[in-house]
Amino acid sequence: xxxxxxxxxxxxxxxxxxxxxxxxxxxxxxxxxxVLAQATKIKVGxxxxxxxxxxxxxxxVNEMFGSPNEPKLPNDLLEDEQKSFLNTENLEKxxxxxxxxxxxxxxxxxACHGVTGNGRGINxxxxxxxxxxxxxxxxxFKSTTRGAKPxxxxxxxxxxxxxxxxxxxxxxxxxxxxxxxxxxxxxxxSVRGEVERNLIIASEEIAFEEGDHLYLAGSKGFDDNQKDMxxxxxxxxxxxxxxxxxxxxQAPEPGDVPITATVAELRAAxxxxxxxxxxxxxxxxxELFAAETASCYKCHGPKGYGDGxxxxxxxxxxxxxxDRGIDPTNEEALIPLQALGGxxxxxxxxxxxxxxxxxxxxxxxxxxxxIAHGIDGTPMPAAEGVLQPADIWSLIxxxxxxxxxxxxxxxx
Ligand code: HEC
Ligand code: HEC
Numbered sequence: 527x528x529x530x531x532x533x534x535x536x537x538x539x540x541x542x543x544x545x546x547x548x549x550x551x552x553x554x555x556x557x558x559x560x561v562l563a564q565a566t567k568i569k570v571g572x573x574x575x576x577x578x579x580x581x582x583x584x585x586x587v588n589e590m591f592g593s594p595n596e597p598k599l600p601n602d603l604l605e606d607e608q609k610s611f612l613n614t615e616n617l618e619k620x621x622x623x624x625x626x627x628x629x630x631x632x633x634x635x636x637a638c639h640g641v642t643g644n645g646r647g648i649n650x651x652x653x654x655x656x657x658x659x660x661x662x663x664x665x666x667f668k669s670t671t672r673g674a675k676p677x678x679x680x681x682x683x684x685x686x687x688x689x690x691x692x693x694x695x696x697x698x699x700x701x702x703x704x705x706x707x708x709x710x711x712x713x714x715x716s717v718r719g720e721v722e723r724n725l726i727i728a729s730e731e732i733a734f735e736e737g738d739h740l741y742l743a744g745s746k747g748f749d750d751n752q753k754d755m756x757x758x759x760x761x762x763x764x765x766x767x768x769x770x771x772x773x774x775x776q777a778p779e780p781g782d783v784p785i786t787a788t789v790a791e792l793r794a795a796x797x798x799x800x801x802x803x804x805x806x807x808x809x810x811x812x813e814l815f816a817a818e819t820a821s822c823y824k825c826h827g828p829k830g831y832g833d834g835x836x837x838x839x840x841x842x843x844x845x846x847x848x849d850r851g852i853d854p855t856n857e858e859a860l861i862p863l864q865a866l867g868g869x870x871x872x873x874x875x876x877x878x879x880x881x882x883x884x885x886x887x888x889x890x891x892x893x894x895x896x897i898a899h900g901i902d903g904t905p906m907p908a909a910e911g912v913l914q915p916a917d918i919w920s921l922i923x924x925x926x927x928x929x930x931x932x933x934x935x936x937x938x
Contacts, residue, residue: 554594557642558584559661559719560866561846563726568862569850570730579729582740583722586748586756589741591718594632594641597621599714603757608764612710612717620711630704631711634697643715645842646867653693656869659842660712661719663763664903667886672900672908674773675766681709683887691883713767720763728755775910777894783807783919785890789882792927804923811924814917820909822921825876830928832878840874841903847871874904882929893922 558580567576590600597617601609622628632641638657640647645659658665667684668676685705688696700708725740732738732752739749740756748756784804786792795804815822815830827833839847839854846868847854854860854871864870882888886896897918900908909918 554641556588556591556594556718557640557644557646557867559644559722559726561863561868562723564863564866565846565850565852566726566730568852574730575734578734579726579732579740583725583729585741586725587718587722589747590721590756590760591714595622597711597714600760603760604764605761607768608761611764611768612714616707616710617714620707630700630708634700635708638693643712643719644867646869649693650869654872655692656842656872657694659719660716661723662842662845662903663716663720663766664841666901666903667896668899668902669776669895670770670773670899671775671910672902675770677770677774678706678709678713681712682706685709685712687887689885690888691881691885717760717763717767721760724759724763725756728759775899777891777898778915780890780919781916783916783923785919785923789926789929792923793929793931796927807920807923808927809924810917811920811922811927814913814921815924820913820921825905826879827876830879830925832876834876835905836873836875838874838905839871843871876906879925879928880930882926890919890922890926893925894918897921 560580563576563580566579567574590598590603592598599609599612599614599617619628620630622632624633636647637649638647638653639645639660640650640657643660645657647657650657663675665676665680667689668674668680670676670680682705685700685708686696686702688694729740732740738751740752741747742749782803784807786795786804792804792808795802796808798805814820815826816828822830823834825835843854846852846863847860852859852863860868860871877884884893884896886892886901896906898908898910898915900906909921913921
């Protein structure tokens with residue numbers, strides 16, 4: 527019965543304005559980044575013409591990237607390689623209302639990530655870990671070095687498998703093609719949001735009071751003085767995606783360090799009276815964990831319970847608080863920002879290794895990437911260059927050996 531109805535509604539032309547088939551919906555718009563603009567105003571002072579800056583940045587970005595129902599790319603501003611990086615058919619399929627051949631993002635992702643990809647979907651507040659705001663262009667779980675964009679394959683894995691220990695679960699009904707489609711759309715939202723963000727930040731420098739503009743009212747369009755700046759902003763963001771491939775650095779072979787398939791083997795070796803290469807490696811890892819060089823203990827605590835440094839925030843929170851001179855613990859100062867959509871700051875918690883839950887994947891070679899490259903957007907630093915590969919492998923053996931077999935702990 528329901529199926530039949532969906533079938534009919536979705537094939538009517540009216541479906542363009544319908545979400546969830548049957549419920550009328552007003553045409554969706556991307557939300558402007560008012561939180562960043564307000565934080566910029568607090569930082570710069572009242573001379574910052576926030577309303578003008580936001581309204582012009584919004585017009586420019588909408589002109590270039592279209593709307594949630596009709597996404598597009600500013601092809602006239604892009605080089606060939608940048609143009610072909612995202613597949614426009616994928617953008618079409620992932621976007622729009624839920625209807626035949628469209629609306630994948632709205633169906634599966636919007637409740638957490640929001641229509642704009644700003645991490646403020648209706649379920650955002652319920653989660654311990656806020657859903658990601660894609661607009662900073664920072665991603666955590668990837669095969670590229672710290673600061674670089676992820677590969678499409680990395681985003682594919684995240685969406686395919688979900689993120690362990692968070693509300694983001696694997697969605698089995700998505701085909702591999704659907705996931706690839708969503709990867710392009712996440713990148714599109716991220717590029718759009720990062721360009722918008724960079725334009726808002728750049729508008730600190732625009733002499734609006736002297737008649738300079740990003741965009742001119744009426745039919746005049748882009749301000750010629752600023753057009754190069756806009757073009758460079760878009761090109762730089764697109765290039766960071768196109769060039770991510772040159773920043774890939776996978777885990778090297780563990781060489782002499784034994785790596786086990788199961789955690790049980792590690793636990794057995796650690797508990798055994800007999801010396802073995804595995805036992806030695808765990809001991810070496812333990813020593814490194816507590817040493818000053820890598821300082822793992824400072825954040826993860828002396829026993830790896832995640833109770834060392836627990837007063838810090840992630841980059842997404844700092845962006846509109848401490849980075850702009852606003853104290854994230856000052857509730858009163860946050861009111862105007864929260865009124866515009868800023869989520870209440872939550873401290874970032876270093877991982878508790880007893881749980882054995884790894885968001886970026888529990889396989890040893892995934893843990894290697896997390897430790898070697900660090901985790902973007904969080905205080906977790908890159909150990910590459912500080913530690914030798916063999917030492918990183920030993921740290922992995924130690925960290926994995928801390929997992930407790932108790933089901934109670936792993937059940938979250
Ligand atoms: C129930 C809520 C929820 C839903 C639904 C959800 N996500 Fe997420 N997502 C999250 C949370 C929470 C995080 C942040 C995890 C973290 O920061 O460690 C996240 C993070 C991400 C990331 C960032 C990964 C990284 O490497 O930093 C991507 C990409 C992503 N989600 C894509 C999607 C896509 C695409 C969909 C729809 C198929 C989706 N998510 C559906 C909650 C959700
Ligand atoms: C400055 C603080 C800090 C230091 C130093 C630090 N970490 Fe972390 N680490 C974190 C935080 C915070 C997280 C959680 C990041 C998140 O939630 O996205 C984390 C997460 C992790 C994870 C989980 C990865 C996953 O996929 O879930 C591992 C493993 C890890 N750290 C190992 C280490 C090791 C080994 C060292 C020392 C070489 C170390 N960390 C040093 C703060 C730190």
